[in-house]
Amino acid sequence: MVLTSFFCYSQNLDEYNATYPEDDVITLSLNKHISITKSKSSLSIKEIVNRKDFYLTNKRLTHATESVNYNTFNTIKNITAFTENNISDKITKSFVRDFNDEDVLVRGVFYNDQKKKSFSFPNVNKGSITHLSYEKTINDPHFLPSFLISDNVPIEKAEVSISFPNDVDVAFTTFNLENIDTNFEEIKDSDITTYKWTLKSIPKINRNYDFSPIYYIPQIIVHIKSYTINGESFPVLSNTSDLYSWYRSLIRNINNTDQSELKNKSLELIKGIESEEEKIKKIYYFVQNEINYIAFEDGLNGFIPRDAKNIYVNKYGDCKDMANLLNQMLHYAGINSYLTWIGTRKKPYSYTDVPTPITDNHMITAVKINDNYTFLDATAKYLGYGFPSPSIQGKEALIGLSETEFKIIKVPEVPASQNTSTIFSELELSNTTLIGNHKVELTGFEKLHMHHKLERKDNDDISFLESALKFGKKRTHIKDIKYKNLELADDTLLIEFSSETERYIKKIENNIYLKPHLDFNLLSEIVKNEEKDFDKKINHKYKKSFITKLNISGDYADITIPENSNFNHPYFNFKIQYKLSQDSKILEIEKHITINTLKIEVIDIEDWNHFIKALNKANKQSIVLTHL
Amino acid sequence: MKKSLLTLILVLISITASAQLYKSHDWEENQEFYELNTSELKEPSVAIKEKYLIQYYQPVLGRSFKLFETKHSIIRINTEKGIKSHNRVYIPMRNVKRVIDIKARVTQSNGDVKYLDKNNIKELENVKNYGGFKIFAIEGLTKDSQLEFIYTLENKTTSLGSIVIQKEYFVKEAVVIIRKPRALKYRVKGYNGFPNMQTEKVDGNKEALITTVTNVKGMTDESNASPSANRMKVLYQVAVGIPSDSQMWRGLENNIRSKYISIQPNKHRSLVNHYKKFAENKPKGNSEEIITNICEYITSSYNIIRTHSEELSQLKHIFKNKQATEQGIIRLYTCLLNSEQIDYELVLTSNRFNHKFDSNFFSNSNLQTALIYFIEEKKYIEPDHVNTRLNFAPWETIGNYGVFINAEGRRFKQIEAPNAKDNMIKRDYVFTLDTDNVLATVNCKQQNTGYRATSGRGAYKYFKTRDLNEFKTFTGASGIEDVDFKNFEINNEALSLSANNTPLEINYTYQAESLIDEINEDFMLNFGKVIGTQNELYQESERINPIELRSLIEYKYTFSIPIPEGYEVKGLDDTKINRNVIINNDTACKFVSDYSIENNIITINVTEGYYKLNMDLKHYEDYKSVVNAAYDFSKKSILFKKL
Structure with a gap:
């Protein structure tokens, strides 16, 4: 049987290469089966996993090193792994002999009980098929494993199933199976019921998700609602009350x-x-x-x-x-x-x-x-x-x-009006240097994030405010910084500072070109390429305002100011207005940017990109001061 | 008789007890809450004292030596950042035979003390195959508190060691004590200002080497520098009748030769035949081609296992399983090189950003990286790299020295840095301007050589099956937020082309609205932006470390920009830049740009080059102006004024 199957795969190497031209390895088959049986006074639960990977090229041998996770709630038993090769029409099997137990470090977690058995398949080359099988014993019926059917290689076929005695009540919920060729069967005999799903052609995990991959990957979540032993019924997780x-x-x-x-x-x-x-x-x-x-x-x-x-x-x-x-x-x-x-x-x-x-x-x-x-x-x-x-x-x-x-x-969801950042600036030119005095008011999550940044700040980080506020140029020297209302109980965090940016303007003949927008919020937020296929995550709603007064000293024959601009959308918008005083000595600029959603859905992504492009374009507008 | 035996035991115990230095070292029963001055209070944390006790010990009844190491720290915490830096302690157990004691306490300014509950010490058994750790969170730590911990470990006895006393935080006093029994000799070497160690009496009336260093500034993490290698530290050797450095290098040489170089291919016929079959239709006209064949054979047939396995260091098992440890893979290379009678030297060196190789003091720090050097080709391979091919030495080793070992002997030699002409990025940009639609189209022909070719090939191999768009963006259009690629092709992507430094060619065309700003009826072309995001050093605080670059490199850009009909160009003089650093009449680095106009086409030529790996701190301001010139250039624009 093995010989026959291997022969088929070998024959099909070219075919698989044609089907998966971008991939070096595919999973030919993934089988996961949860078996629930009754012992004297409790349930006995185990998950049996079998996986076969096919190496279409020899360019990704590192895939042959892998691991199986376990923790306090489950243990690994009967783990076997081997590589199957066809050498001169003779099938050979090379078994993994060393399985190393390692601690799994979880980012942001100081100590956890996650461990893994890591190992490496021997003798892997183009055309090799690796076989992995193991049993996981689940110690607590509340922690039934989910079927997450996705990996960093495509899966040709997956079969996942759960079998349980008829007096155990099992429920399931499926997610993200809509675009997968899926077949569900319920097989019931006098004692045992089996739920079985067969899935075909499951794509590898996409790198372009903005939300966690768990929002997208095909999954079947099974849980035990209750079970009966010796006539006594034990609730487990039939609903939120049980949980x-x-x-x-x-x-x-x-x-x-x-x-x-x-x-x-x-x-x-x-x-x-x-x-x-x-x-x-x-x-x-x-x-x-x-x-x-x-x-x-x-x-x-x-x-x-x-x-x-x-x-x-x-x-x-x-x-x-x-x-x-x-x-x-x-x-x-x-x-x-x-x-x-x-x-x-x-x-x-x-x-x-x-x-x-x-x-x-x-x-x-x-x-x-x-x-x-x-x-x-x-x-x-x-x-x-x-x-x-x-x-x-x-x-x-x-x-x-x-x-x-x-x-x-x-x-x-906290509305944008409660998470505000407002920067009041007074600017003036001294030769080619732009001098500014600024006052920042931060509320809500804008205040919270500034506090977090301040906590991590190095004493000698002189570019701190430039990056924390996304304000100023690399050449901007920020000084005289004062923080006020740092106490938690205060609603508004205040920051005052002054700035000097040398060689800020561009002089061409009689004209001075000056870009009055110093902030660079949202500059790189265009959603590109395949990222457009997925919703964009926004961490919080907010409103950012920039109230700028540019003092124009000196006499100019002409002052050209950019046109007012805006972009309207229920979830994201901006508005920029310029107002030159009658004596042409003060230019007032008011800019408001509002993000009013926690998610940009795919349908709105094009609008979002138009919004970012329009904002970037408006931010680059120059004032032209023409000398007499 | 019984009495005398008892007396003898007591004496022995007594001697043993007094001889173990760590037993006489403890924290003060009543911890003092140390005062800090104004500037120290501004730091997130300040170490009042950090003490390192290294004790080699020989029990009276034992022949073998033991090694005890004690670390004792007293640290004042001033800010939340200070808490986060110090409230978790990780003690590596990789070389530990026995934990003698671990204890910690936190003292508040009002004298309240919270002691660590030892039940809360957790254990990690195996982290990434680097061994286990004892970990614990510091209990009771707050702002304005004082942390103290002390632990003593019995380690596996080793004759080489190192102590880095310079940390990320300010250390008011660091004390290093190295003690050993009479039968052992020691030798130490300090680096980066570590003072000479003095022989002094220590507790137990024994001799030890001691040094106290005060006011050690926290090391700043700076770019284009090697702050880790520049930390103040001491390396030590302790052994019976300590051999000279020369003897130790000889020992290493013999060891390397017997384990790696003297492999006889005729004892591994299956392996050699397997390789020969792989290479039978490949060119073998010269040694370069043969080395390439060996690299291709190994990297496409064997998997490197990053864990200890005695079996997978042996060629028989390596061949059978097509798996090898990092040591085993070297043996695989040397076996096949021997089979092809290729001359080579096995090189042991260090990552220069961690430690500068020092032939005058034998230590493990010198021996962290293994390379194979080919004298005729003047090139290297990096055996434990999955994409290795005949190439320049890895950038983290160039300029450093190494010990080069072959069948005949050893030598110390500097690992040469490829010169800037062999490590280039050349880009020829041709702009097309659509004034009606305010759109710029950029066509670029790019050629990378040297390290940039190698990294480009590796990245292409990786991203080809994952996300080519990401590769396109960082290769051709970093910092252009609205780039829209119309065409992208890559040539000479084979990894083996590094052997003769064939340029990696990347040709692409893209459009981006952000390259043009409309100003009334005129428009500004932000042509500088196409060179991509540039490093800058405008907002640097006071520089601590001298300059140390990753490689010598030259960038050559040409821009061809047509002046649209009905427009005149303004602001071109701004594109003229000439900055350089001259050291001993040689150009250490430069940024030069200039322009010309012919047939209504503007041509701008740019050369940015870095020709010295290391520059003293006194050249930093000039160096900074060169780096910033490249950044300024990326922000350059020219005005097309409507006629």
Whole structure:
């Protein structure tokens, strides 16, 4: 059988090369099967994976080095890997003998339990077929693996299936299968049901996504709703209530050490404060300030906040630790606050469609004031009270109200009018040098991001403001910088500075050409080539304004100013207006740019590109001063 | 009898205890909260003290030596950035036999102290095959607090080591102590201002080499420089009857020769025959072609495994599995080179941006990179690179020295940098201006040689199957935000063409509205923009490191721009630039541009060249003006005025 199949593949090498002219390796077949069986008092779950890769050329031998991930919730068994070659019509198999266990470092996470078995297929060359098979034992029915059917090479054919006893209730949700040749079968016999999907010609992961690839790759998410053993029914994840109930069970025993130190601190912080909102702010900013975010993802501990008092004492924690500390301190202050689970914008799922732990990846705290919920993300240092963190805007928050009650509420998107950057500038020419005095006002997320940049700033970084504000030229010397209102409680961050840009103007004969727009926002934001096929991600809505006064000293026979310009679109627009004073001594320029969406959909990409081009063109306009 | 035995044991224990320096080194019971001056308070963090104890130790009852290393740091944290730099500690376990102790504490200005809970020390067992790590987060760290940690490890005994005392942050006092038993000898060498070490008595009435360095500035990460290599550090050798450097180099030479050079091809007939079959229809007229065949054979048939495997360092297994470790792949090359009787030298050197090779002090830092040098061709191959071909030495090794070893002996030799004429980017631009539609079309014929040809070929190979648009943009139109390619072709992309430095040819045509600005009825052509995004050094703070370039290189651009009918050109004089740095009557670098007009066509010629790898700090301002001239040129425009 193997001989026959190999012979076919060899015969088809030219054919595959013709079908996949851009690829050096393809996956011929990918089989994943989840088997659920019942043992005495619980479920026994394993995933069996088989994959065959075909090397169409010998230009990408590095693909032969690969790995299989595992963690606390699953273990790898019976891993086998070998390379099959046809040498002089004789089939040879070269087996992998060394599988190295390695820690997997996850970006931004200090410690996690992810590990991998890494290995390298021997004897790989053009025409080789590599075979990989292994079993993954899943220790907890809440963590059934998803079928993510995509890779960095195309997949010719994939078969994924799940089989389970008929008294186990399994549900599934599919994503992004619309453009894939897919066949679904439900095979039911007296004891076992099998769901099976067959997919053909799955393209490799595209490099041009702006949102996370998980928004695009074909996937089937399966989860166990419930099961029955010995007549007793056990709920698992049939709906959001089950998910919440399980989450709640995980946090039942937190904060069971002596919390009096924390309680005293909470009461000390709010001493003399009457207003509920002021109490919340005081505690919220305290946690933001005092506790440093360090991420841990360590098995079930990745779902259970650590003791609030210990976090307070140790001064570091991850999102759930900080949410729990904040929640606990707010309770001591008499505030109605709740632990809240949420998926950031990296996650495309909703709790209703996918009531499983893959839907969320973050924990925050919610407070209820006057029947409205406000979301507090203690990990977002410098985030003002009342603002959700940028990464959770528009996402579902699962608010844990009590042992049994919860509420799902969509986090609001912060409107552009609350995230503003305004730069007031007074400019004048001194010979060929442009001199400026500037005042910057930042609110909302614009203020937040400036705080983050300031935190990372090097003392000797003299180009800091140029890059942080996207303002000025490389030759611009920025000096006399003053920061005001750096405190979290202040709504507006103020920055004052002056600037000098030598050789700023272009002199040709009697004319001076001067470009009065010093900012370069959105300059490189044109969506190009294949990127146009995918939605563009916007981190937050905002409005940027530039109010400029150019003092024109000296006598000129003529002053030519650019025409007013604008671009109108509901989601993105700009407006530039020029006004020359009657005595031609002052030119006032007002520019407003507004981005009013978190996503530019494919249908709007062409408009977006027109918008960027129009803005770039308007930014380059020159004032022409003609000497007498 | 029993009593005397007990006494003897006590004495031994006592001797052992007093002999182990790390045991007598501890933190103060009551930690002082150190005062900082005004300028120190502006730093994100300041190390009050960093102490390194290296102790070679011989137990009285043992023959073998042990090695203990202690690191003790006291660091004041001033800002959030300081917290983020210091609140996570990673201790590599790769060479560690035993952890003696790890402890940490944080002291607040009011005297409150938080000690590390050792249960919170986590373990990573194998990170990227570099071994394990002990990691922990510092507990209780806040702004205006003082961190202190101390750990002692028993390491695998080795006779060579190094300590880098210059960090990214300011160190008020660094102390290095190297102690050893009488039976061992030591030798040390300091670099970049590390002072001489003194022999002093230390705890336990023993002798040790000691140095204290004060006020070590944090190293700044600067471009066109080698800040890592310039850090203050000390290398040391500790061994029984320490051999001379010459003896150590000889030992290395013998080792290299026996393991890599003296491979007899006739013992590996299958391998050699397999290669010969691969090469049977390929040109073999000279050694250059043969070396190319060997490179093509190995890079297309073998996979490099970046992990330790004794088996995959042996040719028999390498051939069988078509896999080799980084050491094994060298043996594969030398075996086949021997089979073809090609003369070569195996070169060991360092990445010059990390450490300058020093033939006068044997150390592992000198031996991080392996190359094979071909005397006749004056070129190299880089065995552990998946695309290696006969080529110039890798840019990170040029100008550095290396030890060159062959069957007859060894020599120290500088690895020559290819001259700028062999490492060029040449671009001929022809503009077409559509004044009705305010659109510029640019046609460019580009030729890259040297490193830029090699990197271009490698990038093309990579992006061809992934995203050719990305390749087009960074090759031909970086910084042109609205580029629209109409045509793009590439010639001479075969990797092996590096052997005779055949230019990589890239020809393309694109349009971009952003190249033209309308000003009433006139228009400005931003022609300089087509040379792409340029480095600039306008906003540099005070320069610390001398100049060290990646390579000698020359850029040659010509622009052919027709003057549209009905227009006259203005502002051309602005394109005349002449900046250079002359050192000892030689041009170290320059930027020269000029123009001419003939038959209503403007021709602008530009040469930007860098002809010295290293320049002293005193030339920095002039060098900066050359670099900035290229940046300024990229912003140049000319005015076409309506007649």
